[in-house]
Amino acid sequence: MFQLDEEQRLILQSVREIVQKEIKPQVATLEETGEFSWDVLRILASNDVLNPLLPRQYGGVEVSIFTFCMIVEEIARACASSALLLITQAEGTLSIVLGADESLKERYLKRLAGDSQVLIGVSVIEPNADSDILSAPAKAERCGDHFLLHGNKCFVKNGSVADFLVLYANVDRSEESHGIHTFLVEKGIPGLVNKRDEDRMGMRGSIYSEFDLDHLVVPSENLIDQKGGGFSNSLKTLSASRLFTAAQAVGLAQGAMEEAISYARRRAQFGKSISHYAPIQFMIAEMATGIESARLLTYQTAFLFDRGEWKKAETHAAMAKLIASDTAMKVTTDAVQIMGGYGYMKDYPVERMMRDAKLTQIFTGTNQIIKSIIGRNLTGMS
Ligand SMILES: Cc1cc2nc3c(=O)[nH]c(=O)nc-3n(C[C@H](O)[C@H](O)[C@H](O)COP(=O)(O)OP(=O)(O)OC[C@H]3O[C@@H](n4cnc5c(N)ncnc54)[C@H](O)[C@@H]3O)c2cc1C
Incomplete structure (x- = not known):
């Protein structure tokens, strides 16, 4: 039932070699320091493995979800934190691919092509609304040509090391779940305050951060899902x-x-x-x-x-x-x-x-x- 074609076999073989030769020897250090490994990022990016789901029209390889799962599995066999790096990139990429208009796709997806080391952060969770995501307190108020975001975010994947964030906030409470939208937020803009990186029991080679959104100004065009959905x-x-x-x-x-x-x-x-x-x-x-x-x-x-x-x-x-x-x-x-x-x-x-x-x-x-x-x-x- 799960026969691999030639391309899938070659991709997996090359991922296995990279993992065994280059990533596995670093895992103990990653674990000990609990710091983000720029070296693993460089290895994955230079071998075109960081963004396998990126569509071809934006310069990606665009493997199937099945192939992507096998790549994640192969990396996690040696280092689950390194696999998480790909998962976070894929989550951010999918949010844009599924919801963004063409100009936003051009602006953000093209930055991920080739051996790019551009990192996406993903921010879903709020300190008081993890399992109950619909009660998300982060608010996005529409103010003319921009949104003003307020709230707190925790467990932000790749938070402090990301180049931009895919961030969830509620634009209209009265619409309940349909009021929740995603925004593309550039790193380093005023109002996006990185409070700290969170210390963890495991997955110590990944970064999770806490942010305050304090009068964070996001241009309207950075709202993903302009057309709803x-x-x-x-x-x-x-x-x-x-x-x-x-x-x-x-x-x-x-x-x-x-x-x-x-x-x-x-x-x-x-x-x-x-x-x-x-x-x-x-x-x-x-x-x-x-x-x-x-x-x-x-x-x-x-x-x-x-x-x-x-x-x-x-x-x-x-x-x-x-x-x-x-x-x-x-x-x-x-x-x-x-x-x-x-x-x-x-x-x-x-x-x-x-x-x-x-x-x-x-x-x-x-x-x-x-x-x-x-x-x-x-x-x-x-
Ligand atoms: C290091 C780290 C990384 C994370 N990364 C991600 C991520 O990548 N993506 C993501 O989506 N989330 C991520 N999270 C957040 C994670 O999904 C939440 O921690 C999780 O949803 C639970 O939320 P909570 O911690 O507030 O626990 P709570 O929601 O307070 O739950 C506490 C306990 O109550 C139980 N519980 C709560 N509500 C119910 C209910 N209705 N019925 C039965 N039991 C219930 C829970 O199962 C749990 O056992 C991450 C968390 C951590 C710690």
Whole structure:
């Protein structure tokens, strides 16, 4: 069912080589410093891997969503934070591709072409309205030829390192969800105040920032979705980012399982390799079964996106994110268990993978909210 064509095979082979030779050796430093890796950015950009979804007419490679998921998976196998860099770029790109008019696309998408290192930040979340996005307090008031934005933003992906932000704010409260729109906001303009970068348990090679929007002036032409459809485009983008989270979680889990198998083969106790013992084999069997199930649902969902079946894709993306993130959490925890005391040590990558996996159960909607979305879509009840 999932046969790769020649182009996909070549792309994946080249991504695998870049990851193994250039990115994997940097992961320990990334993890230790918790700082953004400009080097990883340079490696991804110079190999044309940073923006694989960028449409051809703006200078991109424009791979399918399926191919993109496989690229994310391959990178996450070694480094989930580096995979997140691509996911954030893709989320920002999709917001523009789905909603912006031609002049905005020309202005912003062309900046991402070729070996560009231009970074997009994505700002959805507010401190008091994470799961309940409709109560988003960031306000955008229309004032003649510009909007005036007020509020606070947290968990802004690529926040302090981004060149421009895709930022969600509510233009008209009376329209509830339909009042939420996205804006393109240039870095460094007055009123966009970077308060701090947030410290994290995992994904330590990524940047998340907090911003105050203090009389932030955004020109009207920087409103994405001039023709309406703002919230439905945002939901499409959010669904896509759930699918990308699923791909990232599958890669993370695969990487952790490979580490555990390799260690189990090498480690001898009571006179033989621990891989002989049934409890170890059972854990590995459960890992492989979970990963393969999550991968299949992820790929199937990617095909729904590629065919433009958005409504069905929304529920499937939620299901893929649920199974893949829960699998990643279980697999990485069991990988630590298989490696015993050494699994708990920072000398091996599985403790990092376990911390990284936790975020996949939380971001793009906690798995509790994700279950509500699946249940609501299947029953038709709000
Ligand atoms: C490092 C980091 C990165 C992030 N990156 C992203 C991102 O890339 N994209 C993105 O969209 N978000 C991102 N987020 C935000 C993340 O999606 C939110 O943290 C998440 O939605 C939960 O919001 P909250 O933290 O305010 O928890 P709350 O909404 O306060 O929830 C607290 C608990 O209550 C439960 N809960 C809340 N409401 C309900 C309900 N109606 N039914 C059942 N249970 C409920 C939640 O599941 C959770 O267990 C990120 C968060 C972090 C920490």
